Amino acid sequence: MTSELVTIIEQDGKAQKGKDPALPAAELQRLYRLMVTTRVMDDRGLAMQRQGRIGFYLQSTGQEGSHLGAAYALKASDWLFPAYRQPGILLLRGIDPEQIVSEWIGNDGDTSKGRQMPVHYSFRQANFVSISSPIGTQLSQAAGAGMAARIRGDDTVFMTFCGDGGTSSNDFHCGLNFAAVYKAPVVFVVENNGWAISVPCSKQTASESMAIKAQAYGMPGVRVDGNDVLAVYRVCKEAVERARRGDGPTLVESVTYRMASHSSSDDAARYRDAKEYEAWKKKDPIARFQLYLQQKKLWTEQFETEVVEGAKAAIQDAVKKAEARSNPAVGTLFDDVYMNLTPQLKEQKAELLDLVQKGGVGADIGAFPL
Amino acid sequence: MTATETKTQEARPGFKVMTLLEAITDAMRTEMRNDDRVVVFGEDVGKKGGVFGATLGLQDEFGEQRCFDTPLSECGIIGAGVGMALYGMRPIAEIQFLDFIYPAFDQIVSEAAKMRYRSGGEYTCPMVIRSPYGGGIRGGHYHSQSAEAYFCHTPGLKVVIPSTPADAKGLLIASIRDEDPVMFLEPKRIYRHGKGEVPLGEHVVPLGKGRIAREGKDVTILCYGAMVHVCEQAAEEAEKAGRSVEIVDLRTLVPLDEQIVLESVKKTGRAVVVYEAPKTCGYGAELSALIAEKCIEHLEGPVVRVAGFDTPFPYTLEPLYMPDVKRVLAGIEKTFVW
Ligand SMILES: Cc1ncc(C[n+]2csc(CCOP(=O)(O)OP(=O)(O)O)c2C)c(N)n1
Ligand SMILES: [Mg+2]
Numbered sequence: 001m002t003s004e005l006v007t008i009i010e011q012d013g014k015a016q017k018g019k020d021p022a023l024p025a026a027e028l029q030r031l032y033r034l035m036v037t038t039r040v041m042d043d044r045g046l047a048m049q050r051q052g053r054i055g056f057y058l059q060s061t062g063q064e065g066s067h068l069g070a071a072y073a074l075k076a077s078d079w080l081f082p083a084y085r086q087p088g089i090l091l092l093r094g095i096d097p098e099q100i101v102s103e104w105i106g107n108d109g110d111t112s113k114g115r116q117m118p119v120h121y122s123f124r125q126a127n128f129v130s131i132s133s134p135i136g137t138q139l140s141q142a143a144g145a146g147m148a149a150r151i152r153g154d155d156t157v158f159m160t161f162c163g164d165g166g167t168s169s170n171d172f173h174c175g176l177n178f179a180a181v182y183k184a185p186v187v188f189v190v191e192n193n194g195w196a197i198s199v200p201c202s203k204q205t206a207s208e209s210m211a212i213k214a215q216a217y218g219m220p221g222v223r224v225d226g227n228d229v230l231a232v233y234r235v236c237k238e239a240v241e242r243a244r245r246g247d248g249p250t251l252v253e254s255v256t257y258r259m260a261s262h263s264s265s266d267d268a269a270r271y272r273d274a275k276e277y278e279a280w281k282k283k284d285p286i287a288r289f290q291l292y293l294q295q296k297k298l299w300t301e302q303f304e305t306e307v308v309e310g311a312k313a314a315i316q317d318a319v320k321k322a323e324a325r326s327n328p329a330v331g332t333l334f335d336d337v338y339m340n341l342t343p344q345l346k347e348q349k350a351e352l353l354d355l356v357q358k359g360g361v362g363a364d365i366g367a368f369p370l
Numbered sequence: 371m372t373a374t375e376t377k378t379q380e381a382r383p384g385f386k387v388m389t390l391l392e393a394i395t396d397a398m399r400t401e402m403r404n405d406d407r408v409v410v411f412g413e414d415v416g417k418k419g420g421v422f423g424a425t426l427g428l429q430d431e432f433g434e435q436r437c438f439d440t441p442l443s444e445c446g447i448i449g450a451g452v453g454m455a456l457y458g459m460r461p462i463a464e465i466q467f468l469d470f471i472y473p474a475f476d477q478i479v480s481e482a483a484k485m486r487y488r489s490g491g492e493y494t495c496p497m498v499i500r501s502p503y504g505g506g507i508r509g510g511h512y513h514s515q516s517a518e519a520y521f522c523h524t525p526g527l528k529v530v531i532p533s534t535p536a537d538a539k540g541l542l543i544a545s546i547r548d549e550d551p552v553m554f555l556e557p558k559r560i561y562r563h564g565k566g567e568v569p570l571g572e573h574v575v576p577l578g579k580g581r582i583a584r585e586g587k588d589v590t591i592l593c594y595g596a597m598v599h600v601c602e603q604a605a606e607e608a609e610k611a612g613r614s615v616e617i618v619d620l621r622t623l624v625p626l627d628e629q630i631v632l633e634s635v636k637k638t639g640r641a642v643v644v645y646e647a648p649k650t651c652g653y654g655a656e657l658s659a660l661i662a663e664k665c666i667e668h669l670e671g672p673v674v675r676v677a678g679f680d681t682p683f684p685y686t687l688e689p690l691y692m693p694d695v696k697r698v699l700a701g702i703e704k705t706f707v708w
Contacts, residue, residue, distance in 0.1 A: 134469070
């Protein structure tokens with residue numbers, strides 16, 4: 001059961017009989033717009049890195065349907081414990097693109113005050129928990145948050161993401177185990193995009209799928225076509241409802257593909273066969289969803305132009321505003337280590353401010369090389 | 371370009387001009403040819419040759435049995451390495467960034483470090499854990515940390531940090547041949563900064579021996595890794611202002627070459643300790659205590675620490691976080707005027 005791949009949108013764009021979630025027209029168009037905007041934003045992020053305007057970027061190209069379909073199944077009050085490849089969720093949750101671009105730059109408009117590398121967002125206003133680089137750490141945290149909600153009698157659901165590589169982390173084991181033991185309201189979404197930097201999924205696990213791992217933990221596991229936004233939505237919706245009912249966690253394996261290199265520092269051509277890319281390009285989630293909209297008479301050339309141009313204009317505007325901002329003030333370096341500055345931090349802050357005032361400090365820092 | 375780097379791209383016979391990164395690859399290649407018990411593994415070390423390229427060409431030359439990618443688990447990488455070492459191999463485990471080593475902390479601290487002691491010497495763990503560490507590459511919190519103090523605080527582990535290409539090769543070969551577990555921390559900021567002459571083939575720099583990177587008579591700077599180069603620049607500046615600076619590059623933090631430290635400080639009467647890690651309980655605290663214990667009567671000024679601030683590693687403000695020439699110079703002045 002776990003190895004079967006759930007799909008809804010067929011090659012010709014039609015939904016399989018009886019499986020169409022039948023979302024309202026405006027919602028379908030909104031989902032499409034979010035997917036396109038996510039890709040436009042990703043393209044712009046990479047371009048800005050190449051132009052030296054930001055230090056690093058990491059694209060989600062090819063995975064827009066996967067993470068947007070999944071998060072679309074949540075209520076706004078539900079929480080996300082994301083990995084670093086789900087930027088569309090920020091747009092879905094109404095985050096202003098200027099704040100997103102400010103995070104890339106690390107300026108004074110960045111919610112995390114320029115403390116993290118690009119794409120490591122934190123948006124409390126959207127119940128989007130601060131992203132960490134260490135792989136997998138969010139998984140056990142989501143389990144704990146779910147346990148807390150149960151203790152407090154809330155009906156909040158928690159959705160957390162990791163990649164195929166992330167399933168090998170310690171936290172994958174303890175996160176799933178805890179969530180299952182305590183019946184925590186958590187949806188674990190593994191975005192299996194085939195690769196963990198240069199390591200193919202075949203070297204990551206000897207299991208026949210990621211979904212099948214759920215069995216050992218005592219929760220349902222579902223494999224879904226991650227390039228089919230409606231299928232991901234439908235599967236996750238069921239998982240979210242199950243969690244909200246108090247029936248515990250679900251593991252969803254979203255089978256997709258990392259169409260770009262791992263990040264702006266990586267060159268996938270060095271270890272990946274171009275044929276594999278070409279084959280997946282034909283399964284592009286945006287093209288696939290577009291066909292579905294065409295079938296429903298919800299897509300025209302004019303609509304497409306309006307969506308693409310609208311997205312470009314919105315991102316352009318965000319870049320302009322974000323680039324006009326300043327660096328975080330020097331003194332902020334010492335804030336938020338603790339609630340209050342310790343005596344030692346006070347002394348160190350004074351020392352640095354004094355040196356800065358005298359001028360000439362600031363090491364010559366190189367570029368991020370990978 | 372600093373004093374320890376050669377200004378010419380031409381090498382003498384028997385040497386080759388290399389980056390620090392190339393010297394590390396050369397060390398592994400040399401030992402893999404020498405000793406078929408040596409295996410290299412970690413995330414992305416195979417076909418990609420490592421995210422920095424440290425293992426480039428090793429899988430091609432030695433095959434997938436001896437240079438291979440692992441699943442994404444630092445705990446698995448180190449635990450497997452301990453098992454291999456117990457069974458008689460000479461594993462070299464790469465941790466992609468030192469910032470990601472914490473899931474393996476238990477295997478390192480509780481297992482690798484204590485195997486010899488807890489088995490009464492019956493079982494040993496000769497393995498090398500290689501990992502890029504330190505700031506200066508705009509890597510934010512999780513691609514910049516200097517976590518050497520955690521490991522220095524664990525009896526049973528040796529801790530080695532090179533600062534030049536030749537030392538990188540010689541120290542890594544010595545680490546691979548060592549009978550105990552070695553944390554070999556690579557200052558990634560200088561992986562490709564400047565090249566140096568490196569002896570071809572066999573080249574061993576013994577563990578536990580520091581080196582005088584620069585001779586001077588007024589003040590001693592104790593440092594290691596990328597900071598050696600920052601300190602060399604600062605020393606040039608200080609010289610212009612009439613301060614003659616001696617620089618000791620420690621090379622091995624555990625076991626420490628106490629003699630070179632104490633002799634230098636006794637000679638100059640002043641000491642500045644420079645390290646990137648957060649100041650509190652950093653390795654510099656150990657050096658300061660050592661000087662206070664063993665040669666306080668020779669001091670003409672306070673021992674001064676120039677270090678990272680006691681905050682997590684920042685992103686945008688990184689250039690102000692890292693100790694730089696100006697801060698080292700300010701540190702030097704504090705040993706004269708206090
Ligand atoms: C604990 C840890 N080890 C290593 C890394 C370095 N690293 C960053 S991303 C990555 C691969 C992740 O692959 P996967 O989980 O499949 O996610 P994807 O990038 O494909 O979305 C690695 C090894 C890390 N961030 N954290
Ligand atoms: Mg992956």
